[in-house]
Amino acid sequence: MIRVSVDPAPIELGVEVAALEERGAGGVATFTGVVRTDDGVEALELEHYPGMTEAALCALAEAAIDRWSLLGVTIVHRVGKMTAGERIVFVGTAAAHRREALEACAYLIDRLKTDAPFWKREWLAGGTRWVEPRATDTEAAAGWA
Numbered sequence: 001m002i003r004v005s006v007d008p009a010p011i012e013l014g015v016e017v018a019a020l021e022e023r024g025a026g027g028v029a030t031f032t033g034v035v036r037t038d039d040g041v042e043a044l045e046l047e048h049y050p051g052m053t054e055a056a057l058c059a060l061a062e063a064a065i066d067r068w069s070l071l072g073v074t075i076v077h078r079v080g081k082m083t084a085g086e087r088i089v090f091v092g093t094a095a096a097h098r099r100e101a102l103e104a105c106a107y108l109i110d111r112l113k114t115d116a117p118f119w120k121r122e123w124l125a126g127g128t129r130w131v132e133p134r135a136t137d138t139e140a141a142a143g144w145a
Helices: 013-021 052-067 098-115 135-142
Strands: 002-007 027-034 041-048 070-078 080-083 087-095 118-124 127-130
Touching: 002 052, 013 027, 013 070, 013 087, 027 098, 041 070, 052 070, 052 098, 070 098, 087 098, 098 135
Parallel strands: 002 070
Antiparallel strands: 027 087, 041 080, 041 118, 070 087, 118 127
């Protein structure tokens, strides 16, 4: 089971985790990303290319299922403008055993950071700036090759 959602609506953690637990897994691993306040950031805005973004996330989920014996994958990513502390992304995996769930979850968030077409803009007290890709994200994704 793959569930992918790109939406401006808030992420409901309880709903997402419960759906993965219903898969009969022995282990469910999750990652939740929140908007940080580094460097005076007051808000973060994400834009995406509808259709293309969802397809990229589905491809990542399928790759994870091919690599690990997963019973379920959920990727929920918000778009639009969010303030500090709001949830921006949820990745969850369900597997018969914890190691597969944990590894697949780490793989998905590392690859999502580089492979999913999102454009991020930070809102600061004095204006806005586009977020450039980080070398550490590229290195983390490359580690799964």
